[in-house]
Amino acid sequence: MVPLPVSEKIKTVSDIKLKPILSQEPSIEIKNITVSFKTPKGVYTAVENISLSVKKGEIVTLIGHSGCGKSTLMGTISGMVKPTSGEVYANEELVSKPGPDRGIVFQNYSLLPWLSVYKNIYVAVDSAIKNKSAAEKRSLVENNLKMVNLWEHKDKLPSQLSGGMKQRVAIARAFAINPSILLLDEPFGALDALTKSNMHVELLKLWNLDNREKTIVMVTHDIEEAIFLSDRVVVMNNGPAATIKEIVDVPLPRPRNKKEIVHDETYMTIHDKLLNLLIDKFSIDDIN
Amino acid sequence: MGGIWELISNLTKNEIPSPRDTWVVFKEVMQNPMQNDPDYKGIAIKLLSSLKRVAIGFGAGSLVAIPVGMLMGSSKIIMNIMNPMVQILRPVSPLAWFPLGLAIFQDSPQASIFMIFICSLWPTLINTAFGVAHIPQDHKNVGKAFGFSIWKNITKIVVPYTLPHILTGLRLSIGVAWMVIVAGEMLSGGMGLGYFVWEEGFNGGSVAKIIVAIIIIGIVGLTLDKIFMSLQKRFSYAV
Numbered sequence: 001m002v003p004l005p006v007s008e009k010i011k012t013v014s015d016i017k018l019k020p021i022l023s024q025e026p027s028i029e030i031k032n033i034t035v036s037f038k039t040p041k042g043v044y045t046a047v048e049n050i051s052l053s054v055k056k057g058e059i060v061t062l063i064g065h066s067g068c069g070k071s072t073l074m075g076t077i078s079g080m081v082k083p084t085s086g087e088v089y090a091n092e093e094l095v096s097k098p099g100p101d102r103g104i105v106f107q108n109y110s111l112l113p114w115l116s117v118y119k120n121i122y123v124a125v126d127s128a129i130k131n132k133s134a135a136e137k138r139s140l141v142e143n144n145l146k147m148v149n150l151w152e153h154k155d156k157l158p159s160q161l162s163g164g165m166k167q168r169v170a171i172a173r174a175f176a177i178n179p180s181i182l183l184l185d186e187p188f189g190a191l192d193a194l195t196k197s198n199m200h201v202e203l204l205k206l207w208n209l210d211n212r213e214k215t216i217v218m219v220t221h222d223i224e225e226a227i228f229l230s231d232r233v234v235v236m237n238n239g240p241a242a243t244i245k246e247i248v249d250v251p252l253p254r255p256r257n258k259k260e261i262v263h264d265e266t267y268m269t270i271h272d273k274l275l276n277l278l279i280d281k282f283s284i285d286d287i288n
Numbered sequence: 289m290g291g292i293w294e295l296i297s298n299l300t301k302n303e304i305p306s307p308r309d310t311w312v313v314f315k316e317v318m319q320n321p322m323q324n325d326p327d328y329k330g331i332a333i334k335l336l337s338s339l340k341r342v343a344i345g346f347g348a349g350s351l352v353a354i355p356v357g358m359l360m361g362s363s364k365i366i367m368n369i370m371n372p373m374v375q376i377l378r379p380v381s382p383l384a385w386f387p388l389g390l391a392i393f394q395d396s397p398q399a400s401i402f403m404i405f406i407c408s409l410w411p412t413l414i415n416t417a418f419g420v421a422h423i424p425q426d427h428k429n430v431g432k433a434f435g436f437s438i439w440k441n442i443t444k445i446v447v448p449y450t451l452p453h454i455l456t457g458l459r460l461s462i463g464v465a466w467m468v469i470v471a472g473e474m475l476s477g478g479m480g481l482g483y484f485v486w487e488e489g490f491n492g493g494s495v496a497k498i499i500v501a502i503i504i505i506g507i508v509g510l511t512l513d514k515i516f517m518s519l520q521k522r523f524s525y526a527v
Contacts, residue, residue, distance in 0.1 A: 080432060097432075104433040110426040114448040123444050124434040177434065 027181060027215035028054040028077055032086035035072050046072040048241040049086075052234065056180075059207070059216040061226040063278065064236030064245075070219045071107075071185055073236075077217060078104050078183050090181055100128035103174030107186040109166040111158040111173075118154040121145065121173045128177040144176040145169075147206060164195040168202070175206060184218040188225065197258060200228055204255070223274045227267060228256060235277045246277055305496040313496035314503075331484065335508065338469050338480035341397065345404025346465040352405075353412035353461070354454060358446065360413070361420025378410040382468040386475050397479060400472030404465045411460035419453025420446060452524045459516035466509045481505055 030052040036045040047069040054060050062070040075081030076088050079098040088095040090102055098104070111120050121141045129137060145151045148168040158166055167187060174182055184203075188196045207214060220226050226233045233248045252266055261267050281287060290307050297306040305313070321332035329337075360367045382403050389402030427449060431441045473482025481501055489498035 078433065080429065098435060100435060104429075106426065106429060106433075108426055110430050110433075112427060112430060112444065112448070115444070123436070123440065124430070127436045127440055128434045173434075 025056040026053050026089075027056040027058065027091065028052075028217065029089040029092075030073070030076070030086075031088070033073065033076055033083045033088065034085045035069070035076060035081060036084045045084075045241040046239055047236075048243055050242075050244055051086075052244065052247075054215055054217060056215055057212050058232065059218070059230045060232050060234060061218045061220050061230040062234045062236060063220055063223070063226050063274070064242070065238050065278070066221065067239055068236045069239045069242035070236055073242075074183055074185050074217065074219050077181070078102055080104075100177050101179050102181045102183055103177055103179035105167075105170045105174045105182070105184045105187045107189055109158070109163075109170045111166060111169055113158050116155050116157060117150060117161070117169050118145065120158070120169060121176050124173050125176050140176050140178075144172040147175070147209070148172045148202065162195075163191050164199060167191065167199060171203065171206070175210075180214060182214050182216045184216065186219050186221070188222075189220070196222075196225070200225060201258070204229065208255070223271060223278070224262075226274070227252075227270055228258060228261060233270075233274060235274065248273060248277075303495070305499065310496045310499050313494065314500045317497065317500050329479075331504070334480055334484050335504065338473065338482070339508070341401050341472075341480065342404055342462075342465045342469050345401040345469075346408045346462055348401075349405045349408035349461065349465070350412050350458060353409045353457070354416050357413040357416025357454075357457070358420050358442075358450070360417035361422075361450075362446070367417065367421070374410065374413060377406075378414075382407045382464075382471060383475070386472060396476035400469065400476045403472045404468050407468045408461040408465040411464060412454065412457035415453045415457030415460070416450060419450035423449050452520060455516060455520045455523060459513065459520060462512050462516055463509065466505075466512055470505060 030050060033050045034045065034048050036043050038044075050073060052060075062073060064070050072081055076083045077090060077095065079095045079102070082096075090099075093101075095102075111117075112123070115123065118141060121144065122137065125137045125140055129140070132140070142151065145154055148171060150165060150168055150172065153161065153165065158169070161169065167190075171187070188199050191199060203216075207216065216229075218226075218229065227250055230250055233250060235245045235248060236242050237245045248270060250270055252261060252264065252270075275282075293304075293307050297304050297309075302309070317331050321330040323330035324333050356370070360370050385403045385406045386399055389399030390396060393399055393402060423446065427445050430436075431445050436444065469480065470482040470485065473480035474486045475482075477483055477487070481504065485498055485501045488494065489501055
């Protein structure tokens with residue numbers, strides 16, 4: 001008998017175990033959100049009348065051109081941005097400010113430069129988690145740092161780390177408070193293509209370790225990244241007053257293999273579709 | 289340096305004493321620095337009394353300036369209220385504060401401490417406010433996202449970020465304080481290096497003593513500056 005390739009084996013095992021987890025329970029409900037800012041030039045509407053529902057354990061990416069309001073939309077879920085009208089529910093509770101049920105990973109890592117890797121995570125855990133002893137908090141930090149393979153770097157300052165390592169610290173910090181929703185705002189945007197690719201796999205590994213129970217919403221402008229990671233891709237129109245252009249399903253089975261997936265026909269169809277939705281100039285002939 | 293000094297001394301026909309003559313006077317001044325008789329105090333005692341007053345005035349000034357600066361930096365409203373007052377009071381000459389201090393405390397040594405207090409407020413206040421007002425949004429976001437308490441925000445974000453700015457302010461302030469003390473002691477009399485310059489140097493008719501005092505004041509000022517500079521280095525971090 002020809003042995004199955006490794007990825008096949010993993011697929012069969014984990015899929016049987018993990019498939020039922022993706023439930024119909026809503027994790028995030030965005031209802032008719034409009035966000036406007038007052039600027040010196042008048043009122044600027046970033047996003048307008050957006051509604052979106054994300055199920056528990058789902059990975060959804062928001063994709064669009066720079067400045068299309070995807071980060072703003074994300075901000076309304078995290079509670080960092082207050083919607084002008086409409087409301088957002090996370091875990092069936094109205095979002096009014098950031099909370100420990102939603103972990104945020106920022107685009108530029110946002111580590112505090114004067115604290116060691118360990119302390120950066122510890123202060124976050126210490127603030128966000130109220131009902132645990134100091135020893136329990138310390139073990140949380142330790143586990144999460146080991147999970148992203150940074151335990152031996154725990155005493156370093158952020159300035160001594162590479163971009164990929166910093167982002168792993170930021171991800172470990174978000175995971176350490178054990179949020180049911182993980183919000184990633186262009187988390188891999190500043191990384192080189194190779195590091196980025198590794199980070200995708202690492203992120204999915206963490207998500208798997210957690211039984212795929214965490215809902216992940218991610219902002220990106222990278223089509224490959226969006227397809228590889230998500231269950232649904234939300235394509236946004238260009239701002240101002242951005243809306244959802246289309247929601248594209250990604251029915252590719254998990255676990256996905258970076259190398260194989262690109263030859264998959266479904267992948268290619270989705271890729272083409274997203275390209276068409278996002279890009280209107282494909283060669284110099286298209287420039288009027 | 290020595291050559292120029294020598295030349296100036298020659299040109300003024302020893303009105304300005306030569307380095308050698310000054311050295312003789314310097315040794316004489318240094319002879320019994322810790323002498324602490326009621327009628328005569330040694331140079332070290334005078335220096336210490338000046339330093340003590342600087343420490344009190346500067347310490348009190350900093351204790352006021354740092355928190356007020358933080359308030360100003362963290363709130364636009366407080367900034368708008370306080371800033372005009374700061375800008376009006378800051379350029380006022382230290383000497384103008386002295387009579388006010390005298391009127392308040394009815395005591396000249398305390399008036400000179402008051403003068404140092406006022407003058408060492410501004411650089412620290414302004415630098416602290418600037419630092420707090422410029423905390424990057426990224427750092428603030430961390431506090432917001434993970435629900436830092438006000439205390440945690442201050443100790444983990446505001447103070448560490450602002451510390452280099454505060455230390456810059458303190459370094460400028462100690463310089464001002466040290467500059468002001470000499471003037472203050474000339475006005476208040478009785479004690480300290482300023483008194484030494486005026487009484488023993490000018491009134492005593494010894495230019496050499498004035499030069500000796502200037503050198504001592506300069507060296508002490510430099511030392512104070514070096515101390516704060518090393519603190520600045522110690523607490524700056526790579527971003």
